[in-house]
Amino acid sequence: MNAATSVPTLPSNDRAADWRARVAHAFSRAAPHYRQRARAQQVMAERLLERLPERAGAVLDLGCGPGDLTAELAGRFGAGNDDGATIHGLDLAPGMLTEARRHHGEAIHWLCADAADLPLPSGSLDLVVSNLAIQWCPDLDAVLAEIRRVSRPGGRVLINTLAPGTLSEVGQAWARPAALLEFRDAARHRRAAHAAGFRRVEITARLERFHYPDLAAVMASIKGVGAQVARNGARLSRADVACATRRFETLRTEDGLPVSYHLLTLDLER
Numbered sequence: 122m123n124a125a126t127s128v129p130t131l132p133s134n135d136r137a138a139d140w141r142a143r144v145a146h147a148f149s150r151a152a153p154h155y156r157q158r159a160r161a162q163q164v165m166a167e168r169l170l171e172r173l174p175e176r177a178g179a180v181l182d183l184g185c186g187p188g189d190l191t192a193e194l195a196g197r198f199g200a201g202n203d204d205g206a207t208i209h210g211l212d213l214a215p216g217m218l219t220e221a222r223r224h225h226g227e228a229i230h231w232l233c234a235d236a237a238d239l240p241l242p243s244g245s246l247d248l249v250v251s252n253l254a255i256q257w258c259p260d261l262d263a264v265l266a267e268i269r270r271v272s273r274p275g276g277r278v279l280i281n282t283l284a285p286g287t288l289s290e291v292g293q294a295w296a297r298p299a300a301l302l303e304f305r306d307a308a309r310h311r312r313a314a315h316a317a318g319f320r321r322v323e324i325t326a327r328l329e330r331f332h333y334p335d336l337a338a339v340m341a342s343i344k345g346v347g348a349q350v351a352r353n354g355a356r357l358s359r360a361d362v363a364c365a366t367r368r369f370e371t372l373r374t375e376d377g378l379p380v381s382y383h384l385l386t387l388d389l390e391r
Contacts (some may be wrong), residue, residue: 132307141213141235144257147214148186154294161342161382162330166190166252168327173197177248179205183280184254185210185238188221191229193205205261209241215259230362237263241271251280256304265317269391278319278389282310284326286383291339296368307385314389321390330383336366339378356360 177198181361182191191210199205211232212218218231234240236251236258249268254301258264268278307324314322333339369378 124225128337129363139171139216141259145214145232148214150306153312157286159391161329161380162253163189164331165281165329165382165384168254168384169281170197172279172386172388173250174277175246177277179209180206180248180250181209181239181246183211183239183249183251185212185221186214186217186254187233188217188225188229188231190250190252192225195225195229206247209246211236211239226382237267239267239271242275243270246271247273247276249276249280250277251282253280253281253283258285261305261309261313262316265319267320268389271316272391274391276391278387278391280384280387282387284385285381286381288343289381290369290372290379291343293372294336294365304383305362309384310387314382314387318373319389321388323388325386326389327384327386329382331380331382332374333380334377336362336369336378339369339380342380360370 125327144246157299166189169190173194180194180198182188182194186192191208195208198208207230208228209230209232209351210218210221212221213233213235215233218233221229221231232240236255237260249272255261255264261298272278283302283304284306287304307326311324314324331342372379
């Protein structure tokens, strides 16, 4: 991974369509064991829950995965009650929505769609929440424009995404780190949010670091949540793995092998 590069390169519609298909396939494959391997994602979701408004009548969890955060939102805002909120969980991966329905039922409205083409009416949402999903979207401007479109005037948008430097230890360990995503910086997100027309744009940065016992556990935490689809790479040999292990071991602390996530939290208001 080249941490200095901030924007994924997907110049053609065909390549973008292929990208979406690969992301949907990878996350669908990861869906059955996502919960067991998504500790980092679960911890970072707490940063969004801390910022929730007291009330919301219509809510979207964008990139909902297996629906655990969506269910938390449903509990917070009383989905299913006579005067409760309408909660939508949207994901590109059908397999994730299968898991979401299995674990959380049909009181939540599950939608399979692209974040850049939301199947919701304009001005219909009080709150949009998204935890670690929009970094997978090739067209950030289109995604934020769509989120603004479906938000009502005064509506809140809370997004967690990732900045350059994320997974830097993994990039250092692998001489040719196939399939690690390139991340956009805070300035790029700020420009896109302003271009979309949000009247309030706040972005905070935070370093989240997690530790694992060995390289296999590190790679399982990444691959297990579908996060090895960004680039096509050659199959790794045993020698490649051994070299990566030696490099990663030079970074070991008393807590284990570190993996850093440079978290950006966007707090937007239409």
